[in-house]
Amino acid sequence: MLSFAFRNLVRRPRLFPILSIAVVVAAALLVNFFLRDLERRLIQSEIDFRFGHVKIYPQDYDPAGFSLSNLILSPEAVVHEVQKRLIGAAPRVRFQAMLSSASGDLPILVYAIDSERDDLVFKLREKVAVGRYLAGSEEAVLLGGELAAALGLSIGDELSFLAQGRNGVFHQFSFWVKGLLKTGDRELDASAVFVPLSVAQSGLGLNRGVTEISIRLKNPREALSVSLPSVQAIPWQKMNGQFNWLSAGRRAILTALAVIWLLVVLVGAVNYIHLARILRAEEFAYWRQLGLKRRDFVRLIAWEIGLTILAGILLGLLIGGIVKCFGWL
């Protein structure tokens, strides 16, 4: 029956059901490609500019609280145990500050970085669109391009902001703008300022303490196995579940497409059987004369429907694959 069904399908292809199934399969494939790519890019951006492969916080530290009371006092000692597995470790101090401008006060997010060590973990240097990257402990800042535009700042201009130190005393920081960033990360470009670590530590009274250490591993997949005493080590795979919505969204869309696909198949199959009974009545009568049994008829129709679905899936995969390969998405 399979060979008869195959011959029937090849010589009398049912283009409409095949194409319907193919379109849904191709759409599902492309949506999956698109969302996976988006997810991968977002995660990569997070790893490259903010998180690294593993983020280390002090024990009981709340990253959303921006507190300076709970610090890692000796970054080198913390990463010592995993030193051989590292490409680099970047200590950072992340704090909130208030920037005064002509248009009023503006809250900003300040990242205090050790430019040389940060370079081993993050890719900020590549994203300096105008000006140059930070070097040493000069009193200079890197500024998100959008933030600079909003403040009307350009390279060489002065920038001042106020931040509360560890001892509760406010400190006024003054820097000159050395570079403007264009990372593609909305939050960094619109509200982040990067300053030299030593300057921030000194101004905020942190000594050598940092609020976080980001590490880049030689093998990113080993992130899950990094475990350090007395600190929180969060692998990139578990970065606050902030991309869970994307995965959930992708799953929801794919489930919806699967339901549509099943409906197309179901309606197609019912339609196929109905039409076959009308349009192929003479052919079926002939099959009956030839001694075809009821179960043979069922098998013949089932094979024809199965092969039609298979053809639709293969065509859909082909279309989806071609669109993906040629980057038409």
Add this chain to the structure above:
Amino acid sequence: MLVLLDNVTKSYAGIPAVKNVNLAIEAGEMVLLYGPSGAGKTTLLKLIGCLEKPDEGKIYLESQNVSRLRAELLAEVRRREIGFLTAETEMIPVFTVQENVELPLQLLKQGKGGERRERVKQLLAELDLEKVAGKRIGALTPLERAKTALAAALIKSPSIILADEPTARLALASGLELIRTMAEINQKKKTTFLVASDDPAFSRYLTRTVKIYGGVIEGEPRPAGLTLARNEEVPIYDLKAEQNA
């Protein structure tokens, strides 16, 4: 006796199509079942061809009572023993002549591909259909199509070929040619034919004419010798036994 009908009656929605029909056909006969449209010819052929079951009476094929067999077994009887040829026979439109004629052998799983094709080739040559072997049914002339249907009926060497108005869609000359071809095959291969037609002109090519009017066959006595039939309760086509074998 190849075919034996004993007091067979068949009704549709309470209206009798054939009534108390008795008929005996010997192997090698070529019988014309003559009657006007609506006389019950097609119903009778469907009964003998195991496409329908009688309401009353018994039908014997090769001394076996087939009138009460299950649908699966009737299909098996059709597959092995009956060849059909009708004016409406379109066969499988997407298959070529060669494939259509080979199909009954494939369903019977007779021989390997090469052997089957060789057998089909020989038969097509006998019927002058070699040149159209690769064509699909839709590309044939009505006579070629009718001959292809005849070839498909003949290929499995059935006990009987039931031809229902085989010339109805043919021009007179083509119809005569088809009947002559059937008569030649009957002479040469002793194939049994039962040809239903409302055209008495064909009777000179056939060995016997049976007339049917209003579902009743005239002048055919209730066949004697029914007691010679084998045990009616044991069907010849026992699928289970066949599968076990």
